[in-house]
Amino acid sequence: MKVLGRDKLVDFSHKHADAKKALDVWFNEAEAANWQTSQDIKNRYSSASFLESNRVIFNIKGNNYRLVVKVRYENGIVLIEWVGTHAEYDKKRF
Numbered sequence: 001m002k003v004l005g006r007d008k009l010v011d012f013s014h015k016h017a018d019a020k021k022a023l024d025v026w027f028n029e030a031e032a033a034n035w036q037t038s039q040d041i042k043n044r045y046s047s048a049s050f051l052e053s054n055r056v057i058f059n060i061k062g063n064n065y066r067l068v069v070k071v072r073y074e075n076g077i078v079l080i081e082w083v084g085t086h087a088e089y090d091k092k093r094f
Contacts, residue, residue, distance in 0.1 A: 005080030022061040
C-alpha cells in the first residue's frame with residue numbers, strides 16, 4: 001500500500017516517544033501490505049474497527065493510542081487522518 005501522511009506519525013512520535021516503535025511497525029507493515037478488502041486488515045489486526053467511508057481505527061501500543069486512516073482499496077492508498085491518545089480519541093467525533 002502507499003501510505004500518505006507519515007508526517008503525522010513523526011510529529012506525534014516527537015510528543016509521545018513511547019509510541020514511536022509501534023507506529024513505525026504499523027507503517028512498515030501497511031506499506032508492505034496489499035489490502036484488497038477490510039477483511040484483509042481484520043485478518044492481521046483483529047482489534048481494528050471500521051467506520052463508514054472505508055475508515056479504519058487501529059489500536060496502537062496496547063490500545064494506549066489510536067490511529068485513524070482512510071483506505072482506498074482499489075488504488076492501494078492509505079491516508080493517515082489522525083493519531084492521538086485513547087483519551088483524545090474518546091473526545092473526537094469520527
